[in-house]
Amino acid sequence: MFFEKVSEIFEIALKTGTAVFVVPKDVTVELKNAIVLRPEEKSVITIEQVRGVIGKISTRQTHDVFVLIRPADTMSEAAANAFLKSLEEPNEKVHFVLVTDSPSRILPTILSRAGVYFLRDTQFSEEKIEASEKDKALAKKLLVAKPSELVDVVEEICKKKGGVRAYAMEILRVAIEMLYKSYFLTKKETFIHKLPKFLQAYENVAKNGHVKLQIIACLC
DSSP: OEESOGGGHHHHHHTOSEEEEEOOTTSOOOOTTOEEEOOOBTTBBOHHHHHHHHHHHOSOOSSOEEEEETTGGGBOHHHHHHHHHHHTSOOTTEEEEEEESOGGGSOHHHHTTSEEEEETTOOGGGSOOOSOHHHHHHHHHHHHOOHHHHHHHHHHHTTOSSOHHHHHHHHHHHHHHHHHHHHHHHOOHHHHHHHHHHHHHHHHHHTTOOHHHHHHHHHO
16 A cells, blocks of 8 residues: 655554554654654664563553654564564554564564555665575465465475475565565555465464465465
């Protein structure tokens, strides 16, 4: 989904519990009276920072509260997982606004619970996908595989010696980024319609589900 002006972020965020806004790094995003979460140590947002914010908003809210996280892709893995837990028990008065120029670096498990909005003039589509040519080719095969071909593609992914789960998650991550870029470039909703299945597959594999069965079940 696209938005035209940064000023629209407030109204969009007000209607959602969690929203990811893709904007260039040099674009200023401000929300009046928002709790702001930015990197403090080693250029990352730490789990301690996330826990501190969660503590502030854990009580029942009587008015709308906004939490602005930028760059959202700088959350450490531990911080992202802590943030993810807060999304499992949503508060209708709390609105998380995640701002980034690299949505593919945000956990797909977070993206699956958020609306994703692109500023129409962003250069996101011009950024290169960070992956080897082999991995990109395999991700593309996964994207276009017909049900009758899916098992063979997943078998190819699972041939990776050592770290099959991590490799499967990497291929799914690349596929998810390809879907975002394809949608941004073409504005064809076909790509967005595929996203939920791939996000769900990533989430299920991340939860230690059976790699092969989870991918096939989600993508069939």
